Amino acid sequence: MSIGPVIGVIGAGQLGRMLALAGTRLGARFAFYEDVPSSTSETLGKLYHQHQLQDFISSVDVVTFESENTPVALVDQIAQHKPVFPPAKALFTAQHRGREKNLFRSLSIQTAPFALVNSLAELEAAVESIGLPAVLKTTTEGYDGKGQAVLRSPDDVVSAWESIGHRELILEGFVHFQRELSIVAARDAQGNTVFYPLVENQHQDGILRLTLAPAPAVSAATSAQAQTMVQAIMDTLDYVGVMALELFDTENGLVVNEMAPRVHNSGHWSQDGAWTDQFENHCRALLGLPLGDASQSVNACAMLNLIGELGNWQQALTVPHAQVHLYDKAPRAGRKLGHINVTADSEAELQQTIERVQGLLG
């Protein structure tokens, strides 16, 4: 018998795993809705397969999801019986690049120039108004460059249209940015919000490699701008839980790339560098508990993803103030297997520590 509440998670990957580790600390239990067993569902809660939806619903008090690709219809169905946070509206918006960018535009949040295109004629008109280079993407699905084509000259237009072959596409103009930032925030059902500091993200092959918290050399105005953006988005969506907003830092201020209606890889540093980590704050929001302080508990923090292989992570444990988080997953190219958080008193010291850890990982 469970004394505490039961949190249901759609999906059972590393985000569900870290949610469960944080929520279990608060006395909650976890159930996972997923077809494929994983280390998370095998170790941190009860697994319900997809044909056991009614049992899953019966067993939980509140439901959340790991992925922005969670079917909205599934969330709608569950929401008839148990509360689901973040709300389906956030998922519905995040799953469609057009809806998402229209939401940002409606809130006066700067995005890349964009146009929805449903025909070759519309694409040609959009190229005319947005200019080249630009990226043609499907409005739904697709990530890490799949379902996308870069248009560099007018000669590319027809071949791009034919190669993607999708009815509804979006053309996005290029954004010239200095670096990629993100902000993670949490909102509870009463509308209280907490903001993690703006962080800098460094990608390689489209996969996040390193997060620096806080982002170096960010002005108070830029931080405030990021908070205003994510606050407006969460408020308009009646959002409950943790949200991440991916941003471009440009000469003309912040430009939003996309939102993630969930805990986010760029918030993992908070496990060791913030007073309350993103996973705990997501659980607190789900359970109607007061949100915790999202400010940094250390001057400088970084998160290094372990991708494809773990390397000599045992040696990284010898570095003072390096914390290793492993997901108990088999190595595979491009797969996120864990991460290492390091903390330091200063940015300079942090940089040294990062290099030391990277050197030891080999």
Added chain:
Amino acid sequence: MSIGPVIGVIGAGQLGRMLALAGTRLGARFAFYEDVPSSTSETLGKLYHQHQLQDFISSVDVVTFESENTPVALVDQIAQHKPVFPPAKALFTAQHRGREKNLFRSLSIQTAPFALVNSLAELEAAVESIGLPAVLKTTTEGYDGKGQAVLRSPDDVVSAWESIGHRELILEGFVHFQRELSIVAARDAQGNTVFYPLVENQHQDGILRLTLAPAPAVSAATSAQAQTMVQAIMDTLDYVGVMALELFDTENGLVVNEMAPRVHNSGHWSQDGAWTDQFENHCRALLGLPLGDASQSVNACAMLNLIGELGNWQQALTVPHAQVHLYDKAPRAGRKLGHINVTADSEAELQQTIERVQGLLG
């Protein structure tokens, strides 16, 4: 299939729970050997009942235990197949007050004056040499005042002997102390050790209520003395894992009360106030990983036990830098249900935060 190692835990209470939360972070899995299901065995690993010992042994890579009352014979049996840490010798010593105090004495560690007594005549001789008041205890078992009698005058001797009615007893002289302290340390198989700071413990009705980390107003010499004591004990026992040493702070320096061959309630503060918590360091020692920095990550930290009832713990979450840890156990008088760690920049601020949390708990 497990990618990481499997740690077996004999017992599945809150200590096993917090070991599993820390070890899972490092990619390990957990199996519990216990007859009664608990929230820990239901949520954080696989439960093996006592008739499934061979299956338990087959499923794990290394074994530890939650309680100093774990049968030594069981540990010896398991140790024929899989490594068990801490070693059986530590358990064997900790389970017998005479053996324990003789070990301390052999290492020139100051204890209360004591004598083993196996007859009324031996008891009378011991009272003569140790003086009164003194406490007569069984050498094995018994805790929280059970199996004990306080002797205040020579008239109490016969009745105490008869009331306990045990073959082998120990008479311990009173120790006049200012306060109770403890030190938690970890040792790996290579003999490397790390020490958590000396902490102050406040008990009520024989149950730990509050730990202050570090213990206020402790001299460097006293800290060094505590480290020397626990180091000597761990070295002589070829100890691997976390050990706690309960100490009396007296006018004549530290006097040891007893040792606990396991993670300890007075080390729970380390989850939020040390660079590496005691549970992770115990797991690291079990898994042959480098030990982590055991020093404080905050100036001042306290742990408040939640005993018998949880009170309004939700409100405690509103206090900045208060972290709630719940064990998902049904309330019952005297039962440890959770704890709250609070951190502060100074002892004065810590005291205010403790009072604020206590006030909110109601």
